[in-house]
Amino acid sequence: MENKVAFENDLNLKDTELRLGLPGREEEEQKALVSCKNNKRPLSEASEDCGTKGSKESAPPAKAKIVGWPPIRSYRKNSLQESDASGIYVKVSMDGAPYLRKIDLKVYNGYSELLKALENMFKLTIGQYNEREGYKGSEFAPTYEDKDGDWMLVGDVPWDMFMTSCKRLRIMKGSEARGLGCGV
Amino acid sequence: MPRIAYAFPDEVLEHVFSFIHSDQDRNAISLVCKSWYEIERWCRRSIFVGNCYAVSPVMVVKRFPKLRSISLKGKPHFADFNLVPEDWGGYACPWIEAMASAYPWLEEIRLKRMVLTDESLELISKSFKNFQVLVLSSCEGFSTDGLAAIAANCRNLRELDLRESEVEDLSGHWLSQFPDSFTSLVSLNISCLGSEVSTCALERLLAGCPNLQSLRLNRAVPLEKLVNLLGRSPNLVELGTGAYTSEMQPDVFSDLSRAFVGCKQLKSLSGFWDAMPYYLPAVYPISSRLTSLNLSYATTESPYLVKLVSECRNLQRLWVMDYIEDSGLEALAVSCKDLRELRVFPSDPFGLEPNVALTERGLVSVSEGCPELQSVLYFCRQMSNAALVTIARNRPNMTRFRLCIIEPRKPDYLTLQPLDAGFGAIVEHCKNLRRLSLSGLLTDRVFEYIGSYGKKLEMLSVAFAGDSDLGLHYVLSGCDNLRKLEVRDCPFGDKALLANAAKLETMRSLWMSSCNVSFGACKLLGQKMPRLNVEVIIDERGPPDSMPESCLVEKLYIYRTVAGPRMDMPGFVWRYTGP
Numbered sequence: 001m002e003n004k005v006a007f008e009n010d011l012n013l014k015d016t017e018l019r020l021g022l023p024g025r026e027e028e029e030q031k032a033l034v035s036c037k038n039n040k041r042p043l044s045e046a047s048e049d050c051g052t053k054g055s056k057e058s059a060p061p062a063k064a065k066i067v068g069w070p071p072i073r074s075y076r077k078n079s080l081q082e083s084d085a086s087g088i089y090v091k092v093s094m095d096g097a098p099y100l101r102k103i104d105l106k107v108y109n110g111y112s113e114l115l116k117a118l119e120n121m122f123k124l125t126i127g128q129y130n131e132r133e134g135y136k137g138s139e140f141a142p143t144y145e146d147k148d149g150d151w152m153l154v155g156d157v158p159w160d161m162f163m164t165s166c167k168r169l170r171i172m173k174g175s176e177a178r179g180l181g182c183g184v
Numbered sequence: 185m186p187r188i189a190y191a192f193p194d195e196v197l198e199h200v201f202s203f204i205h206s207d208q209d210r211n212a213i214s215l216v217c218k219s220w221y222e223i224e225r226w227c228r229r230s231i232f233v234g235n236c237y238a239v240s241p242v243m244v245v246k247r248f249p250k251l252r253s254i255s256l257k258g259k260p261h262f263a264d265f266n267l268v269p270e271d272w273g274g275y276a277c278p279w280i281e282a283m284a285s286a287y288p289w290l291e292e293i294r295l296k297r298m299v300l301t302d303e304s305l306e307l308i309s310k311s312f313k314n315f316q317v318l319v320l321s322s323c324e325g326f327s328t329d330g331l332a333a334i335a336a337n338c339r340n341l342r343e344l345d346l347r348e349s350e351v352e353d354l355s356g357h358w359l360s361q362f363p364d365s366f367t368s369l370v371s372l373n374i375s376c377l378g379s380e381v382s383t384c385a386l387e388r389l390l391a392g393c394p395n396l397q398s399l400r401l402n403r404a405v406p407l408e409k410l411v412n413l414l415g416r417s418p419n420l421v422e423l424g425t426g427a428y429t430s431e432m433q434p435d436v437f438s439d440l441s442r443a444f445v446g447c448k449q450l451k452s453l454s455g456f457w458d459a460m461p462y463y464l465p466a467v468y469p470i471s472s473r474l475t476s477l478n479l480s481y482a483t484t485e486s487p488y489l490v491k492l493v494s495e496c497r498n499l500q501r502l503w504v505m506d507y508i509e510d511s512g513l514e515a516l517a518v519s520c521k522d523l524r525e526l527r528v529f530p531s532d533p534f535g536l537e538p539n540v541a542l543t544e545r546g547l548v549s550v551s552e553g554c555p556e557l558q559s560v561l562y563f564c565r566q567m568s569n570a571a572l573v574t575i576a577r578n579r580p581n582m583t584r585f586r587l588c589i590i591e592p593r594k595p596d597y598l599t600l601q602p603l604d605a606g607f608g609a610i611v612e613h614c615k616n617l618r619r620l621s622l623s624g625l626l627t628d629r630v631f632e633y634i635g636s637y638g639k640k641l642e643m644l645s646v647a648f649a650g651d652s653d654l655g656l657h658y659v660l661s662g663c664d665n666l667r668k669l670e671v672r673d674c675p676f677g678d679k680a681l682l683a684n685a686a687k688l689e690t691m692r693s694l695w696m697s698s699c700n701v702s703f704g705a706c707k708l709l710g711q712k713m714p715r716l717n718v719e720v721i722i723d724e725r726g727p728p729d730s731m732p733e734s735c736l737v738e739k740l741y742i743y744r745t746v747a748g749p750r751m752d753m754p755g756f757v758w759r760y761t762g763p
Contacts, residue, residue: 102539
């Protein structure tokens, strides 16, 4: 049970996208061993999983390996994957929010639709983009990390260029936000 | 002494029986006396066989010589989640063959989770002169060639529904096999087909069939084509779109909207693959007509989603992805007072962290705002006893409640307690509950509640729950109307199973996988209960008789039958056969 508590408190997802071991998983492995006298899921398999989880990418899928769980029909799973393949999915973080979101840039017509969607998603007002002054007057400023790793203000470049160069979005809040666009 | 039983001639009794349609009533009639049994069996027109192995085709044909309609179900429900190996069984062929010779006037065949071949489809198309309805739900084993035979030969076909079947898609040309003179189609569901169908053939078909009421297209039908198709089927009541996405073109948008409006009977929409937010508002003009909306393939977030749903004031059924979030469900609760069924599917089922703001709160809102809500399927990542108790108190009229908390064994997120009390409240307050699926952290306690209160429960699904055999015992001994029980990854074992062996003959089936049942118990059960098939699905360790009796079986499927051991068991299914 302690493992569960630790998991619940550990919600600082912005900083901890990496998971090395899964809380409670060890406990589940033990239960599995006890309930299955002739163990079909040998310990070696489990340790192999844990051992190789050095990279960011491979940590999350380990938990998905329970056959038939969650109980979703395969044609549903397939339709989720297929739409992923064609979209341009980027993570969106907002300062102060407990978890990240993900959006598909492909479905938006342009900046105004994107901003409307972000406003709706996070329940805030970003307002109008101004070439000289950015999002002046708003408490929030949408920024994005581009291919070079630089943080840019959303709206500066043409939409198509933005779609291909945007790696992730971050909605800045407060004074940091107001600082942007004032003749930086 | 007057022989009252012979006061009515058979013809009169038969006439009276012709008004009785429900299977249960018909079964009851047949038990009154021998002559009623005889009269009834000659005039029964329709039967439902919930487990195709419970009885043999020969027995059915012998008892009911004049059937017009048959429904059969094959594989266990957990086959939907890949827990049943390939080639397990559920073959329709012996049934089709038996019926082809016995029922030349058969009109309707409905199969669920069965394996059907092209040869069988061809046999159907040639054997039944007045064949009208073919519904293949979650079936497999056939290709579009088989469908071509149906199209070419079934002159009076009214319904062709392939819902969620796996079809080997050789080409879309099978649709062209419907002859030009074909006019009888009322319902067509090809939503499961992968490849393109000829839109020409579709258009021709629709033009020829003025009575078409239900049309569910597959993903490959582009949005632009949808407009043309809608124009040709103005009497549609149900529509399943294809891919609901395209280049953003205002004229396509307005044409689409106009086409929706033009179908004045349109009440139900589904499809919406890859739904582009731009095109969702095309539905707004007809939203108040809609009673059923399936947006569970609309895998994109959009504020238009919530707006659309809130405009459908007369909605009775909503299937949607968790992109709707708690706020969307709150809006639903305010707008859709006639909602009867809600299903919320996960957009990121394997992600470890929540990707959307959908929690127990959404379901609680709907339970508060929608007085007619009876049927729920809800995937979420957190739940509390308090929420479940509230839901139970709000909706005592609930009949189907399926909750899937994505992480196995997750406790009440507020108190960190098991969810026993919450689910207990559900079974206690919802006195007409017929179907229940459990999830989250649960002890034997919840099963005690289910056994005590779940008197109308017919189907129960359990995963990663319970502490001991007691759980299974409570359910088997307490749930008087239990027909189907499916269990996975629970510490349920021999004692409870053997103590309740007699109960198993009153149920359709029991599935247990990754539990604590030993091979010895299976053998004993098979010995003592000849009217049960106790089938062990063998894993890589080898057949059960090669192992000590204390060894645990991985997968077990028990069902009652009057047909004895089935003849088509694959090598990996073992059944006790003798001392």
